[in-house]
Amino acid sequence: MNNFILLLELTSGICWTAVYIIIIYRAIKDKVVGMPLIALGLNISWEFIFSFIYPPPTIQRYINFTWFIFDLVIIYLKVKYGKEEFKDIFNGLSDKFFLPTIFITLFFSFGFVYLSVPEWNDYKMGNYSAFIMNALMSLFFITMLLRRRDLNGQSIYIAVLKLIGTLIPTILFGLLAPKYGILANKSSNLILFLGFMCFFFDSIYTILIVQKYKEAGLSLFTRKPRLINSK
DSSP states (O other): OOHHHHHHHHHHHHHHHHHHHHHHHHHHHHSSOSSOHHHHHHHHHHHHIIIIISOOSSTHHHHHHHHHHHHHHHHHHHHHHOHHHHHHHTTTOOGGGHHHHHHHHHHHHHHHHHHHHHHTTOTTTOHHHHHHHHHHHHHHHHHHHHHHOSOTTOOHHHHHHHHHHHHHHHHIIIIIHHHHTSSOSSOOHHHHHHHHHHHHHHHHHHHHHHHHHHHHTBOTTTOSBOOOOOO
């Protein structure tokens, strides 16, 4: 494989791996998981399918497996810390429905991704399902932030790394893939459009995160209270 393509895959993989690590760190710190449940269900389903059922013939297979392991940790943290948020979302619904909701979400998420592969002839890299999921996830992160009205479980690093981690595959699989023979013999307008959607909504999410930092009087990169110049 061309070294440039390998570099792009690795960079995207590192960015998304960092997103997962920071989500785990913030979840332990804030006792709130900064990933919406549906996004988590879609992610772990895609990562399982494209690690074990349809593994891609590139380094991406090992990246997918790494993400899958981190998502297992995030699901554990969602189970551990998610009951209060669940009751808030569903207007006080008993938490006895919490675990069934997680299992149902995982079941339907897996079914969507698994059945989409033969439907779209998406065996090679899982790009179509991945970009549709990413577009949905970008929206879910915005709605999560607006609903919570605070920064619990979230950070500027998650926002920026998520944006970069999806922008790179947009360029790779939307524009460069045909040249290097890793997707098809022509560019994909659908992937470019979905990638643009991701970039657009990820940019909005990043702007909203920055605004929340300012409202809370926190330093953007250290998350500590900003020093106010008294002069």
